[in-house]
Amino acid sequence: MNQPFTLHATDGAARLGTLTTAHGDIRTPAFMPVGTAATVKAMQIQDVEATGADIILGNTYHLMLRPTAERIARLGGLHAFMGWNKPILTDSGGFQVMSLAKLRKMTEEGVTFSSHIDGSKVLLTPERSMEIQHLLGSTITMAFDECTPFPATHEQAQHSMALSMRWAQRSKDAFVKRTGYLLFGIVQGSVYDDLREHSAKRLTDIGFDGYAIGGLAVGEGQAEMLRVLGVTVPYLPANAPRYLMGVGKPDDILGAVQRGVDMFDCVLPTRCGRNARAFTSMGEINLRNARHADDPRPLDEATPSPINRYSRAYLHHLFKADEMLGPMLLTQHNLHYYQHLMQGMRAAIAENRLEAHASALRAGWAGGDISATA
Amino acid sequence: MNQPFTLHATDGAARLGTLTTAHGDIRTPAFMPVGTAATVKAMQIQDVEATGADIILGNTYHLMLRPTAERIARLGGLHAFMGWNKPILTDSGGFQVMSLAKLRKMTEEGVTFSSHIDGSKVLLTPERSMEIQHLLGSTITMAFDECTPFPATHEQAQHSMALSMRWAQRSKDAFVKRTGYLLFGIVQGSVYDDLREHSAKRLTDIGFDGYAIGGLAVGEGQAEMLRVLGVTVPYLPANAPRYLMGVGKPDDILGAVQRGVDMFDCVLPTRCGRNARAFTSMGEINLRNARHADDPRPLDEATPSPINRYSRAYLHHLFKADEMLGPMLLTQHNLHYYQHLMQGMRAAIAENRLEAHASALRAGWAGGDISATA
Numbered sequence: 001m002n003q004p005f006t007l008h009a010t011d012g013a014a015r016l017g018t019l020t021t022a023h024g025d026i027r028t029p030a031f032m033p034v035g036t037a038a039t040v041k042a043m044q045i046q047d048v049e050a051t052g053a054d055i056i057l058g059n060t061y062h063l064m065l066r067p068t069a070e071r072i073a074r075l076g077g078l079h080a081f082m083g084w085n086k087p088i089l090t091d092s093g094g095f096q097v098m099s100l101a102k103l104r105k106m107t108e109e110g111v112t113f114s115s116h117i118d119g120s121k122v123l124l125t126p127e128r129s130m131e132i133q134h135l136l137g138s139t140i141t142m143a144f145d146e147c148t149p150f151p152a153t154h155e156q157a158q159h160s161m162a163l164s165m166r167w168a169q170r171s172k173d174a175f176v177k178r179t180g181y182l183l184f185g186i187v188q189g190s191v192y193d194d195l196r197e198h199s200a201k202r203l204t205d206i207g208f209d210g211y212a213i214g215g216l217a218v219g220e221g222q223a224e225m226l227r228v229l230g231v232t233v234p235y236l237p238a239n240a241p242r243y244l245m246g247v248g249k250p251d252d253i254l255g256a257v258q259r260g261v262d263m264f265d266c267v268l269p270t271r272c273g274r275n276a277r278a279f280t281s282m283g284e285i286n287l288r289n290a291r292h293a294d295d296p297r298p299l300d301e302a303t304p305s306p307i308n309r310y311s312r313a314y315l316h317h318l319f320k321a322d323e324m325l326g327p328m329l330l331t332q333h334n335l336h337y338y339q340h341l342m343q344g345m346r347a348a349i350a351e352n353r354l355e356a357h358a359s360a361l362r363a364g365w366a367g368g369d370i371s372a373t374a
Numbered sequence: 375m376n377q378p379f380t381l382h383a384t385d386g387a388a389r390l391g392t393l394t395t396a397h398g399d400i401r402t403p404a405f406m407p408v409g410t411a412a413t414v415k416a417m418q419i420q421d422v423e424a425t426g427a428d429i430i431l432g433n434t435y436h437l438m439l440r441p442t443a444e445r446i447a448r449l450g451g452l453h454a455f456m457g458w459n460k461p462i463l464t465d466s467g468g469f470q471v472m473s474l475a476k477l478r479k480m481t482e483e484g485v486t487f488s489s490h491i492d493g494s495k496v497l498l499t500p501e502r503s504m505e506i507q508h509l510l511g512s513t514i515t516m517a518f519d520e521c522t523p524f525p526a527t528h529e530q531a532q533h534s535m536a537l538s539m540r541w542a543q544r545s546k547d548a549f550v551k552r553t554g555y556l557l558f559g560i561v562q563g564s565v566y567d568d569l570r571e572h573s574a575k576r577l578t579d580i581g582f583d584g585y586a587i588g589g590l591a592v593g594e595g596q597a598e599m600l601r602v603l604g605v606t607v608p609y610l611p612a613n614a615p616r617y618l619m620g621v622g623k624p625d626d627i628l629g630a631v632q633r634g635v636d637m638f639d640c641v642l643p644t645r646c647g648r649n650a651r652a653f654t655s656m657g658e659i660n661l662r663n664a665r666h667a668d669d670p671r672p673l674d675e676a677t678p679s680p681i682n683r684y685s686r687a688y689l690h691h692l693f694k695a696d697e698m699l700g701p702m703l704l705t706q707h708n709l710h711y712y713q714h715l716m717q718g719m720r721a722a723i724a725e726n727r728l729e730a731h732a733s734a735l736r737a738g739w740a741g742g743d744i745s746a747t748a
Contacts, residue, residue, distance in 0.1 A: 039699040067691045075687050083683055309457055313449050317441045325413040
């Protein structure tokens with residue numbers, strides 16, 4: 001398979017690259033804001049673009065239930081529907097069937113479940129997942145898998161991973177190839193080294209445009225997550241992008257980039273933004289805290305963020321008064337912070353100074369923002 | 375008193391003018407979006423400016439309780455606090471003490487009430503209202519009055535209006551004059567012609583930079599409201615702006631402009647926007663209605679609105695999915711529609727064709743949007 005990924009530089013295990021797609025280039029390491037239901041929550045789409053994001057994520061499970069993939073296809077596809085012209089990655093729906101749907105029943109064929117919206121019965125299979133993502137016009141389609149729950153015994157994890165590998169082959173067979181549209185496989189195997197190795201090798205044999213690492217950030221803790229990455233990544237082809245699904249906090253992303261991961265998605269910057277929690281160069285800051293009530297300073301002068309025109313006192317006021325502008329502004333800030341973080345890592349890898357850059361980032365996060373006023 | 379209002383043209387009773395202030399010019403007839411708690415709900419401030427609004431409104435009652443006028447003053451005033459450099463009009467607080475506060479007690483001195491936020495006891499007087507609006511740095515300060523409830527007997531309305539006139543004098547005495555900062559008086563008198571005449575004459579004797587008409591749009595109906603305007607406006611000085619408080623729907627505003635009113639404020643475009651109700655050239659449209667689910671058309675091609683890049687189907691989806699972007703986009707549209715409406719009236723007055731323009735507007739609203747697809 002022709003690989004659309006170009007590697008520009010490495011720094012230790014970390015990589016600087018470009019993933020070329022039908023909807024434009026993705027600079028890696030890349031962070032993908034989550035746009036679950038055809039909207040990045042609390043953001044106008046042009047403001048998402050202004051953060052510097054090259055790609056966003058959509059959730060197949062949500063979109064298949066409402067407004068439905070067929071309706072989006074009739075309206076010209078997900079890009080036209082939500083007004084975003086750059087790449088979109090869609091997940092396979094499998095993860096959210098497990099976390100959101102009621103009355104699930106899993107068989108070799110797929111998963112039958114009841115919609116959390118209207119209770120209707122739905123069958124999701126590898127073939128149907130590929131069809132839905134095709135109808136959406138997804139730039140990057142994810143293979144249909146089971147995200148193995150944590151904790152799982154070796155036997156449970158082996159059984160689940162083997163099913164995901166059979167579903168990966170069926171996903172590959174059902175995927176309709178179009179130039180610039182990509183298909184990623186997903187490595188499973190829980191925290192078991194031998195299963196991760198087996199899964200990575202099996203996916204490589206099938207052959208995908210990129211390789212995701214699934215089943216992490218599900219409760220195993222950062223240290224164990226990074227350890228599993230360390231034993232999994234070496235079995236993945238160097239000429240394809242690697243995507244760590246659902247991760248994470250800035251420090252998680254940094255650690256994963258240092259272990260050779262290229263792509264990330266996470267709801268944290270948007271979800272935390274709606275709850276007054278800001279990611280900054282000084283670590284996390286909760287704007288609901290009363291100490292901000294009279295603070296005339298901008299949130300984080302070290303981050304180029306359009307909300308630096310406002311005082312912390314104003315942001316605090318907006319959350320105290322339950323005004324929508326609070327979530328809107330803090331979501332915008334957090335997405336700017338995440339893109340600024342990725343840009344900084346890309347620059348550091350290009351100049352072979354990621355380790356020093358990582359130390360400086362971690363020192364900033366650990367330092368906090370209290371002493372700055374002392 | 376030096377009048378900051380310039381009259382450019384008249385068309386029947388309707389007027390085209392400019393109100394000059396310390397924070398810039400206001401083109402009249404003008405619509406002022408409501409920014410109750412130092413934010414126009416669901417809008418980024420630069421997007422408010424992009425609608426063409428020359429002035430916004432802030433609510434003294436909300437701001438005095440949270441974050442407090444003293445805190446806003448320490449942070450540089452309301453303009454700096456919320457990032458808006460154009461004119462701001464603040465109401466006096468009186469209206470919302472009546473509608474929101476608990477345990478009110480009114481005396482000649484003022485109103486004592488319990489905060490709806492923390493229950494603390496607060497005394498609001500004409501002098502304190504002037505002080506608060508001064509601390510906020512309000513461009514246009516409103517005199518402290520009692521908004522007479524509806525219905526009221528002639529005796530009740532007379533008693534209430536007389537109190538408001540004594541408070542208007544005290545407001546004038548307490549107002550700190552600064553160049554380009556204005557003070558408006560408020561006509562009361564319920565639906566009684568003799569009381570409206572008396573109130574208008576009394577305020578003119580005291581002398582204000584502008585004259586508001588209060589105590590309307592409180593349940594009397596559009597016909598009665600327009601009738602009262604017709605008997606009140608002739609008693610107001612021609613060389614000062616006239617402001618109809620809390621009005622209204624597009625047709626209310628049009629009728630009032632035709633009777634010589636220059637300024638308006640209303641929560642309808644923002645409140646309705648949050649509830650899926652759009653104001654358009656074809657009348658009101660409820661985006662929650664299922665008939666929009668597959669509609670690829672923009673909301674209202676006749677209105678220059680940034681949300682015309684989206685389909686009605688997308689807007690419908692956002693409200694069905696309870697996504698914040700729905701209220702954000704529809705608020706933005708409604709504010710664009712209101713400013714477009716005012717701009718159209720200003721152009722028509724300048725060209726002495728307001729009556730024909732009004733007929734065309736009303737025909738559009740009455741026509742609805744259903745036949746457009748037939």
